Amino acid sequence: MTKFKGVVPPVVTPLNPDLTVDYPSYTRVLEHLIDAGCHGVFVLGSTSEVIFHDEKTRRDIIEHSAKVVNGRVPLIVGVIDPTTDRVITHAKVAKAAGADAVVVTAPFYTVTSQSEILDHFRYIRDAVDVSLVAYDIPVCVHVKLQRQTVVTLAREGAIIGLKDSSGDDGNFRYALLDLAEHKDVFLMTGSEIVVDTALLMGAHGVVPGIANVDPHGYVRLWNAAQRGDWTAAKKEQERLCRLFEIVWVAQGRVSGGAAGIGAFKTAMRSLGIIDSAVMPRPRASLNEAETARIDEILRAAGLLN
Amino acid sequence: MTKFKGVVPPVVTPLNPDLTVDYPSYTRVLEHLIDAGCHGVFVLGSTSEVIFHDEKTRRDIIEHSAKVVNGRVPLIVGVIDPTTDRVITHAKVAKAAGADAVVVTAPFYTVTSQSEILDHFRYIRDAVDVSLVAYDIPVCVHVKLQRQTVVTLAREGAIIGLKDSSGDDGNFRYALLDLAEHKDVFLMTGSEIVVDTALLMGAHGVVPGIANVDPHGYVRLWNAAQRGDWTAAKKEQERLCRLFEIVWVAQGRVSGGAAGIGAFKTAMRSLGIIDSAVMPRPRASLNEAETARIDEILRAAGLLN
């Protein structure tokens, strides 16, 4: 059985006003997640705004994360860039810095076929001796990892897991069914709002961005599901769905990405977890009215007094 | 009046079998284009497979190009990466290496609004003292540079030009109309197959990928249009449309991108311009049957005996 499972939040990357990483805040985020009982951490994912960071910053983040986590939970690292050989470079750095597994998307900017996606994962697997997790995120890369692609890669050992952020729950279910005999493969949903149902389907883990704000909620949800108490799981999920509505507060004024991660950061600042809610360029930060609205939602969810 | 105009091919990047850049072949490509009378060259664009190259390789390509071109024609350089500050890093390198202008897309992987796109260009303009050309390529970045975005950036001086590879000729025409008074702004179409009509609309330049294969044809087309001989321009364009059909020979077996640029490379190899038709990973090269079919098309176009 794989050591990867459970609640594995994609870690928000707090920034200083000069756009450098705010490592003291970053350390507090990691401690906050581990203290709450999360089963792993996923750094340098989309929620971490990985795509805004250059190679040196990425290396620093991984090394800092490895030092803080210190083996207490698995450290999963996103190695996200457009094409195969650039990903290989990131993967080597991640392995050297102590990643337990790396997370790889389909190529992007370049338009790829499923056949090229298969080769992409195989080339990376052959080039770096580190476990690969496939990341299905069509909203960012504009191609879906099809069921057959994921199943083929898992069966031939090219990947050890999947993070499914496609929103296609039916397809995710078929991957679970197809790989049911492969006990060493773990399949995680990237959704925040259908975690109870993904667990009912048999998902091995969940990667909810908003767990940065409320990790305890997702750990309770996970525990309820593990003991088969689906009523409790559902009730916790519904509370978290209401909390998740912070991501739409700024939508329209800013892009969906800026509204969502900006809301996470704004909430974490209100909760004292991080010092500032600075966003990388060209994203704009949330404003005062939006912050006030987010604070209301935090209060309704029982997170803020 | 701007110094940028005319036929400005996006330069194919020939590779060695070990995936390094084949500089002797690369030099021949540049000489081939300049000898044919092209009015500029655009290196490190989508046709150059820029997105597959790491920072060091990009720097080497720019420096090599600057040395070969040596001021004979303007050197325009793509600085294409997902987010603002990463693009700024590339733009500084390009400027230092002698670029006359740099070409910038909207952010990608991250989903952006038009407002964030405006800021993206403004931040880059403020950070680097080099002329910016906006690159509208929704097929790669999955967002359109809207007419109002382009016109706003041009009017405020943030960009000096546009390369429109969106296929939306009506929108391109409105940009031409809206900016007709701005004589220092140049608007180029990225299409290969409607160059005559783009020139009739008033386009200032054209960036046809297949000009790597047949630059003389596009120079003749440009000259015919300049003297108002639209019948000759159309006739030349129709011949080039038939030549352009090489890009579909391998489609289906490989992705559209691999089929298209693979066809350019295959044709250039058949014509003796470059030594090999190697593709960057995960793209596959064209096979023998596809090469034979491409050679047939080259013969029909009068390029091969």
Added chain:
Amino acid sequence: MTKFKGVVPPVVTPLNPDLTVDYPSYTRVLEHLIDAGCHGVFVLGSTSEVIFHDEKTRRDIIEHSAKVVNGRVPLIVGVIDPTTDRVITHAKVAKAAGADAVVVTAPFYTVTSQSEILDHFRYIRDAVDVSLVAYDIPVCVHVKLQRQTVVTLAREGAIIGLKDSSGDDGNFRYALLDLAEHKDVFLMTGSEIVVDTALLMGAHGVVPGIANVDPHGYVRLWNAAQRGDWTAAKKEQERLCRLFEIVWVAQGRVSGGAAGIGAFKTAMRSLGIIDSAVMPRPRASLNEAETARIDEILRAAGLLN
């Protein structure tokens, strides 16, 4: 509490070789569904190939259905056509013929805004004294009924329910949460493969096309969920997921719609429920090899010896 709930299959419309409706087979389909314990029937939906039927045929189908059903379960009728006043005409016919409720999509062919969609439903509601169910099926009408649109219509009483075939389970969940206090509103999922999880979320009903083939399975699934036995519900669902794979047998040779409904008809013919698997023009019927493969899947699901 609404009288609508439970398993409400969208009824397949069997055809004769001359493309007229095969009413003896049609009657058997209805009896098959009601005998199995289905809680309602939905005729003239997408699975019924409503869009291929003219006004007279639709009227005949409704009248025939009303006669066969004879009040044993609710009769829900699709009134699907592109624009408001054409839908009103169908709705009047459906009401006169005995429909308990009618199912209305967003307008199609014409591109509409959410505001026009709101008006569309309100105009129909005002014109015909019959209960409306909103049908969210973006794959056919190419616009999503947004959460706020559905909630607004439900709260103002313009609709009494929703059939959600959008595949967006997160959005469906929010509609359930937003309307939790409205006990007279029923929300149904159109999915076949996530019925257990939709019921865990609190869905009031399910509209699975493949229930035409195996209604007993979905009734068992519903009953398991009603008594809170989620393990049994999941197990039944997983069996049905394997059965559902018949819809992909012909995909590629014919369109997805023809492959899916063609598979339902082919399976129902193999099971002796209907006499022929004729498809309306321009759809092609499944061939012998595809039928053999479908029979294999039926055997694996325990439906065929």
Added chain:
Amino acid sequence: MTKFKGVVPPVVTPLNPDLTVDYPSYTRVLEHLIDAGCHGVFVLGSTSEVIFHDEKTRRDIIEHSAKVVNGRVPLIVGVIDPTTDRVITHAKVAKAAGADAVVVTAPFYTVTSQSEILDHFRYIRDAVDVSLVAYDIPVCVHVKLQRQTVVTLAREGAIIGLKDSSGDDGNFRYALLDLAEHKDVFLMTGSEIVVDTALLMGAHGVVPGIANVDPHGYVRLWNAAQRGDWTAAKKEQERLCRLFEIVWVAQGRVSGGAAGIGAFKTAMRSLGIIDSAVMPRPRASLNEAETARIDEILRAAGLLN
């Protein structure tokens, strides 16, 4: 050589406040177009809001149109509905009422493959003895008539022409090239804003919606192109592009379709051609502020004092 060619406007359908057709206004529209020198009229197309009209209204419109046109120019009639046999019914009515040709889209609501689209046209051709024009309008039917589909249908005689409203000018050009030897086939662009360039490519006709407002402009443009005066054609086109901006005046408040055809009707009312600018449900009419802005654009285009 075909009798179809030139400027063939899609005729706006004026409505009375009770949503019936305003035939006196409708007659004036037809006379206005024929007097201006248009070479044909296309009734019951998308611009005619065909999809809002029931069978009886459509029949009345065709019969009225045939009576008014009275053979002075060809009468082309849209027979637009979702599926094959429903289109056949409309086509028979159109033929009986005097249509010179009928215009057929791909199926819609149902998702179709290119193979099914081929069969769709063939079934209609076999069922009705009337000339078919293929209508490529992916924005409404959500599938493209691919180049090979159009060329196949034209070569086998199933269609005699094409109305291309896809905005894909490159693809249109290839259809022109592929069918250059078929002198009996006519290919028309549905665009308003690239008519000069479509004619340079060799288009046989143009179907501009805004010709309802300014038919003289398009006739002048056509005539300039016929005599090879591309400078004059371009200049006329640019004036018409500025006029066409009326279609965006209401966009955002209402859907794009309502904004566009609503603008045509509003302008035609201001010009005294029709009596009211009523829109079919659920579309909203333009308001006073929007009308005032449209009148300004009409004045700038020299159409209103």
